[in-house]
Amino acid sequence: MSDALRQFKSEIFQGLAHPTRIAIVELLRDGELSAGGLIEKLRIEQANASQHLAVLRAKQILVSRKVGNQVYYSIRDRALIEVLDILRRYFYAQLDSTVTMLKEAVNERPKTRPRGHR
Amino acid sequence: MSDALRQFKSEIFQGLAHPTRIAIVELLRDGELSAGGLIEKLRIEQANASQHLAVLRAKQILVSRKVGNQVYYSIRDRALIEVLDILRRYFYAQLDSTVTMLKEAVNERPKTRPRGHR
DNA sequence: CGCATATATTCGTAGTTTCGAATATAATTG
DNA sequence: CAATTATATTCGAAACTACGAATATATGCG
Numbered sequence: 297m298s299d300a301l302r303q304f305k306s307e308i309f310q311g312l313a314h315p316t317r318i319a320i321v322e323l324l325r326d327g328e329l330s331a332g333g334l335i336e337k338l339r340i341e342q343a344n345a346s347q348h349l350a351v352l353r354a355k356q357i358l359v360s361r362k363v364g365n366q367v368y369y370s371i372r373d374r375a376l377i378e379v380l381d382i383l384r385r386y387f388y389a390q391l392d393s394t395v396t397m398l399k400e401a402v403n404e405r406p407k408t409r410p411r412g413h414r
Numbered sequence: 415m416s417d418a419l420r421q422f423k424s425e426i427f428q429g430l431a432h433p434t435r436i437a438i439v440e441l442l443r444d445g446e447l448s449a450g451g452l453i454e455k456l457r458i459e460q461a462n463a464s465q466h467l468a469v470l471r472a473k474q475i476l477v478s479r480k481v482g483n484q485v486y487y488s489i490r491d492r493a494l495i496e497v498l499d500i501l502r503r504y505f506y507a508q509l510d511s512t513v514t515m516l517k518e519a520v521n522e523r524p525k526t527r528p529r530g531h532r
Numbered sequence: 533c534g535c536a537t538a539t540a541t542t543c544g545t546a547g548t549t550t551c552g553a554a555t556a557t558a559a560t561t562g
Numbered sequence: 563c564a565a566t567t568a569t570a571t572t573c574g575a576a577a578c579t580a581c582g583a584a585t586a587t588a589t590g591c592g
Contacts, residue, residue, distance in 0.1 A: 297437075297440060299433070301502060301505055302433040302436045302437055302440075303433050304501075304505050305430070305433075305436050305498065305501045305502075305505070306430070306431055306432055306433045306435075306436055308501055308504075309427045309428075309430040309431040309436075310427075310431040312423070312424065312427040313424055313427040313428040313431045314424055315417070315420040315421050315423075315424045317424075318420045318423050318424055318427075319415075319420055322415060322420075356508065373504055373507065373508075375500050375501070375503065375504040375507075376504070378500055379497050379500055379501070380423065382493050382496055382497055382500075383422075383423045383426055383493070383497070384419060384423075385493065386426075386491055386493040386494070387419055387422050387423070389491065389493075390474065390491075
């Protein structure tokens with residue numbers, strides 16, 4: 297696989313490698329929002345939001361269009377939504393396996409009739 | 415969506431946010447490889463590879479098993495392969511649209527019968 | 533025009549990541 | 563046990579990232 301493609305992928309990942317930027321992409325999942333709209337929901341400093349938006353624009357994850365005074369942002373390609381959805385499932389799968397492991401650990405050391413390890 | 419989930423996603427993205435680490439995950443696509451095997455294919459410093467492997471282990475993207483002298487790495491969950499595949503398609507889609515844009519730009523300014531702008 | 537609103541940029545500081553060089557640890561072999 | 567091989571960790575320097583405060587730019591409005 298080409299270096300260019302790997303480079304590209306790593307840049308997309310860098311673009312998404314911050315909880316605030318993930319929150320932004322998720323807020324835009326159902327359509328565009330203005331910068332102000334985003335800031336209001338994110339509850340962070342205006343400058344900070346604008347910086348994160350600049351990162352997402354630079355990586356071409358978002359596109360913007362200006363309407364009068366405001367700038368509307370939207371996701372450039374739904375593929376990224378798909379990626380976030382995969383990771384959500386992945387997250388719960390990991391959680392599950394952690395819970396299962398914990399349960400097994402508990403069963404191996406019963407509380408009610410302690411007996412030492414077998 | 416929960417903060418924990420966003421945090422989790424951003425950590426996965428951080429884990430993948432380096433071309434070398436993407437290369438590692440891709441090398442492991444078809445099964446496990448030893449650290450040494452990876453280093454050989456990556457052609458980077460041993461210490462550097464080991465550091466990247468540590469990052470991927472910390473984010474639980476890879477799992478390792480020790481066999482004698484060597485450590486074999488593999489991908490913990492195929493979901494991440496799926497993510498890389500989506501981004502490959504995404505990459506080519508973006509390339510296409512760039513090429514299309516360039517073609518249009520050329521057509522709007524024909525070479526053979528120059529005529530000024532408009 | 534002058535003022536208000538929306539958004540972006542710049543700056544300084546603190547924290548993080550990356551790298552190679554050096555060193556440490558662990559298993560294997562003679 | 564000493565030497566060898568495979569891998570991991572630590573260290574210091576350079577590069578990069580994130581944040582809020584301050585400032586800049588652009589549009590709209592009276």
